[in-house]
Amino acid sequence: MSNPDISFDGVQLYAGAQAAVKELNDLQTVPGVTFELEYIPAATVPASNATSSVFATVASDWYSSTLLIDAVKSNTLGNFSVIGSRNLLDTSYDNTSRSIIAMRQPLSSEYLMILHNALSSELTRSTAFVAVTRNAIDLSVFTSTLASLGLPAPMKILLPSGPADAALVLNAWSSGDPNNGNYVPTCGVFFTTQPDAAGILETMYTDSRFNMSQMRFYVVGPAAEGVWNATTLSPALRTAPFTNVRFITGFPDPESPTTPLALRYRSSLTSWLSNMSALPTDMTTKPLIRGPTYAGFEGYIAVRSLGEVLALMPDINQTLFLQSLYRRRFLWLNDLTVGPFADRCLVASTTGLSCFCNVGMTTFQIGRISPTTGLQVRVPYASYYDPNVAVLTLPLDQCFLSSSNLKFPLTFAMWYDTMQVAMKAMSYNYNADTTRNIFASATSMPAIMLPKTNESLMAFEDRLYATRRPVVIIGNMFPSIHHHLLNMFVSPTTKYEDAPLSVATQYSRYTWLMKPFLAELVHTVALHVADYYATRQPPVIFVASDNAVGYRVAVQSLHTVQFAVEDGGATNITDIAVMRRQLSAAVEVAKGGRNVLFFVSTVTASVAVNAVNAAAAMTAALEGTAAGSAVFAHLTLAIATDQNNLNTAKFQMANRSALPYFPIFFGSYLYPFWEPGNVNMAAAAAIMNGSTQAVLESMSVHASYMLFTLFTTAAEQSTIQPPTSTSITDHLYEQSFLTAAGVTIGPIY
Incomplete structure (x- = not known):
């Protein structure tokens, strides 16, 4: 207590220890024995008379503990026990420290x-x-x-x-x-x-x-x-x-409303405070908190541990105390385990206890x-x-x-908010398996790191690498990188076409484009359409788009599979009335018994919504009519767009079963999570427990599930530990073809 920098906790340690002493005496924990707690000023600790009249010291502060441990190490105190000391040096935890019974870890x-x-x-x-x-x-x-x-x-x-x-x-x-x-x-x-x-x-x-x-x-x-x-x-x-x-x-929450030991500590502290005598003068320089504190709980646990050992001893002396403690190995204070304590290597033990351990708390x-x-x-x-x-x-x-004990960090730096929520949930689920040697985490980077005013993107990346060093980046912050960082570039919007190829650098292999372009989605749908009509009457094709580029890529893909486009163009189909007129033209042909493909090509969410709503309105108008039977037998709707746009269209409908009568084709780069019974959807839903159906069917959840599976598997399989961006990248390229959550990736080279 002589050092003001550490006196505050000293007062609380004393209060907690006194509360335990009162409890031990009130309950007569050791029959015939009355416990007393005496304050020993730190300046007198080295003197032999400071410890000659006491059984043991408990809950000594940082300064006093150092003096006591020096005395123990010099063998001047015999079997005198130092219990619950605060030890600055790791040497207080070696096998020459048998009489130092620490509660705190080094x-x-x-x-x-x-x-x-x-x-x-x-x-x-x-x-x-x-x-x-x-x-x-x-x-x-x-x-x-x-x-x-x-x-x-x-x-x-x-x-x-x-x-x-x-x-x-x-x-x-x-x-x-x-x-x-x-x-x-x-x-x-x-x-x-x-x-x-x-x-x-x-x-x-x-x-x-x-x-x-x-x-x-x-x-x-x-x-x-x-x-x-x-x-x-x-x-x-x-x-x-x-x-x-x-x-x-290492101590439990002293304010816990449910932990039995915390409840008992608070009750004992209240009892002691209501009957306490004057504090030693040294302890009046800092406030006594009249409530639970971590330091007070620490002092309470130290004294309670002493009492629990003494309660089961047939005879009480300092030598037998240490023998009894190490023989028991464990103490139980209500539901809290203290120990294990060990002073020798166990022979043919089934527990695997270490040969020496003098510390009580093992949870951080x-x-x-x-x-x-x-x-x-x-x-x-x-x-x-x-x-x-x-x-x-x-x-x-x-x-x-x-x-x-530390697991290797697998860190995802997220610049994509909706994916961060899913990646975080998947990290939590992954980390719950304590047998893994990898610890995953997904950080929303804007919350902890933003570009400075006038800071270039390259300078920002340099600072990111120097101070945060993620293994994987996901989002649209860095179109390219110049460090060894795995960069999954995910644009928040779908682009029409890929940019022209540029000269590769030594870092190009680290950046992957993780979102398909509209041209790719269009071509996927076109290929499927060709397969669908391979054994059917070729369709009359109408192409609708709100943009000339969207119209062009659709026509080009359809021409590739040898389909001619009958009608269409780039028009204002963001207007629902325009969309209905174009769909009506296709419906009129289908009424005549000819196969019709109405092909929508767009990156705009409102266009996808209009296409679905127009089809739903048309279905409702024709349902139960002869004309409707002809239309439903011959009409196919294809919507090539960002799959998030389709989800928007789906979940804005009041009646989601309003389109049951004709096929709707769309492109996706993921597993078919929308199909009933899909195993990956079931796995993702279990992880995202409590999420709405709209969230569960969002692309961000399933893109996250695919990427998380890809990188955790690669990190586990990589021969280099801890895994780095380079080791994971090397492993992925060595595989060339990859499968993650049922999605085929590759060839990559």
């Missing part, structure tokens, strides 16, 4: 959880980090893990002794990382104290060089303490600089700063983020989080 594990979240969260997706730290902090795990993923090391900003100078830090930050093209890192990680982190972020909030809404910040260890309230801003903005701050915790969760109180709170689950990126639980055979 800080190196927190670093890895940060990377799991930052690299794969669709809300963060950053590959350029700045580490604000001091010399004593070891970042080797953080740096080496980034290197193993082929990503740049973090830019380091070292703070001098004493308070941090926010202006100097931000000047260095805004200058960019000299080892990463001088691009400004989009993600900050604070390996320092809370006043340092809070002061820097508060200053950044009013610094026009930074767009904090498109950045993410993580605080680790001592930096995650305290109340986060800005002191230089208006009361309405006191927590605004910390909106995108995240921290790592992402927390945030409350916008109302400035305190640490859990991140509430919502559909806008993948729960698997916010929570990670270790398997039984692991004590600590290691880089091997």
Whole structure:
């Protein structure tokens, strides 16, 4: 408590520990034993008399824990137990630390959880980090893990002794990382104290060089303490600089309305607060929060764990306590599992426990700063983020989080809103299978990264590559690219024809056009029409289009299959009356018993709507008449257009069964998801559970399903791990012909 930078959590730890002590005594958890909690000032910890009269220490703060662990490591305390300490160094978790019973994971594990979240969260997706730290902090795990993923090391900003100078830090930050093209890192990680982190972020909030809404910040260890309230801003903005701050915790949500242990903690805390005596003087410099906090819950769990072990011991002494703890392996506090603890390698074990483990919490969760109180709170689950990126639980055979626990990111940068919704749902479904070694995510890029004023497209791509580095880009942001990035160019509108071929570059192989041109859709329909009429009377063909190019490509394709066009042209068929007149001309021929093909060629949604509505009106007028029987037997309607236009036409109809009497042909580059019983439609619908039928039949859902299947399969089959844009591209070209969700792709070369 002597260091004001870490005193706030110390007060809450004390309150939680006292609440547990009162509970243990009230319930007589250990018959004949009364628990007492004594405050030991940090300055007296090294002295032998500080620990000679107590059974164990619990819930020590960062500074006191360091002193206690040094004493344990020097063997001056014998079998004295340090329970629930906050350990700055990984050496507190090695096999010489048997009497150090930690509840928290090592800080190196927190670093890895940060990377799991930052690299794969669709809300963060950053590959350029700045580490604000001091010399004593070891970042080797953080740096080496980034290197193993082929990503740049973090830019380091070292703070001098004493308070941090926010202006100097931000000047260095805004200058960019000299080892990463001088691009400004989009993600900050604070390996320092809370006043340092809070002061820097508060200053950044009013610094026009930074767009904090498109950045993410993580605080680790001592930096995650305290109340986060800005002191230089208006009361309405006191927590605004910390909106995108995240921290790592291994403890359950202390405010959970359903978790039994959290309910018990709050009840015990309330009971202690109602009868509490005066706090030690050292603890009056920081506020005592009269409610649940993560630090308070931590102190409560540490003392409860001590009590649970003692309750089952026939005799109580310090040596037997450690033996009993490691012999039991696990503790259960209500429904919370603490452990496993191990101090030797098990022989012929079926559990695969590690040979040494002295840490209790094995689940990692992402927390945030409350916008109302400035305190640490859990991140509430919502559909806008993948729960698997916010929570990670270790398997039984692991004590600590290691880089091997992190899955390889397969990141989709989305510039296509409707596809992003579907790709995100598919990512969540994919990640739910915890046996996979790949973690997929689909990020709506406009939410986290926009071109700067007057920034060229090439410069924007450079910045994207340096700071976000997606594996796959989907959308129409980049017609071509000049980095090793898989670029699925999807235009929001259908073009009439392909552009003339241009000279290929070394990056041309990375850009794929993923939307057919009208000429391709027209020719697909024309080929099918030729097959359809191969054994029938050749049709009289009417071509309708609202554009001369649309009319020309239709006539050319029909001529290719040796069909003459009887009538038609480019007219204003965006006017429903014009569309009806043209269709009526075709119907009159069909009434005479001749086969008729009414061929609509358009990229315009309203034209597709008019064609369907005109056909529906004609059907209603002729239904049940002799003329109608002749028309329905001889008329075929073909609509070559973007399939989204057909969906628009279909779902605007009040009666979707109004066209049952004659064939309607259309072109599609996807599997026939509109057919009853289609297996891919069933799979996509299961993933998009709760979506409307209009959404389920949209092209964006099924294009997403096809692309997601293509790339996840390629990433899994590629021999290079982690998968990169290049390794996936190489794998796809090696196959030449591909099949994804029933769609044949290729040949590609």
